[in-house]
Amino acid sequence: MSTLPTLVLVHGAWHGTWCWQPLIDQLPDLDIRTVALPSSGQDPAVLGDLYDDAEAVANAVAAVGGPTVLVGHSYGGSPLTEAAATAGDVRRVIYLSALMQDVGDSVLSLVDGVYPPFWDVHEEPQGRTDHAYFEAVHALDALYGDVEPHLAQQSVARLGRQSLASVTQQLTQAAWRTVPSTYILCEQDMAIPLPLQEAMAARAQRTVRLRSGHSPFLSQPLELARILRQELALQLPEPQSAPA
Known part of the structure; x- marks a missing residue:
């Protein structure tokens, strides 16, 4: 009997694996792995870069050692895009209001090199060993506008720094x-506007619409779980006909 592929979850900027827990709670029967991206954290001196993140994604896929479906949220779409083509037995990549870009693109190339207004950028860090980084401002509105207020406040308090x-x-x-x-288009997203999502989604084989803000794993974990189950089911082989 066939089993569903392992689900590997890749968080976005400033976040950690903690953000996925409400979604994971809705999928207790699945094999789920989470990737902690080196570019996100509290200490600017040790933050990694895009290629470190891609290596972390590739290592997570290698650790599965079998059929895998990758989900990238927001910035997490970038290391997913960089890693998944050569990472192993990846059956599908799912972009959750995520960056779905092409070779030669960077995150900043989407906005013509202009920092978004909810980024607080530190290009000249205080310590000699610190790396340039940015923090999230107005995060309640940009990231968690439709998340239950107490959970939203808890999430803001857990956000880290992101390497530039x-x-x-x-x-x-x-x-x-x-x-x-x-x-997966998040139609009420205040961080990645819907027209930008739709432009990137034109590259995808399938699109799904979710009436949510930027973080549906916190605001609508049950509905997001339903969508991911459907996507995982696409990876099952066709049933074999019984011999005549």
């Missing part, structure tokens, strides 16, 4: 060119 290198470095490969892809 992770959003300036260019992709060297694009997994969606060779791996089946799905884009």
Whole structure:
């Protein structure tokens, strides 16, 4: 009997694996792995870059050692795109209001190199060993507008810093060119506007619409779980006909 692929979840900027827990709670029967991206954290001196993140994604896929479906949220779409084409047995890449870009693109190339208004950028850090980084401001509105207020406040308190290198470095490969892809559009997203999502989603084989803000794993974990189950089911082999 066939089993569903392992689900590997890749968080976005400033976040950690903690953000996925409400979604994971809705999928107790699945094998789920989470990736902690080195570019996100509290200490600017140790933050990684895009390629470190891609290596972390590739290592997570290798650890599965079998059929895998990758989900990237927001910035997490970038290391997913960089890693998934050559990471192993990746059956599908799912972009959850995520960056779905091409070779040569960077996060900042989407906005013509202009920092978004909800980024607080530190280009000249205080310590000599610190890396340039940015923090989220107005996060309640931009990231968690439709999240239950207490959970939203808890999430804001857990946000870290994000390395500037992770959003300036260019992709060297694009997994969606060779791996089946799905884009989940978050229609009320205040961080990645819907028209920008739709432009990127034009590259995907499948699109799904979700009436949510930027973080449906917190605001609508049950509905997001339902969508992901459907996407995982696409990876099951066709049933074999019984011999005559």
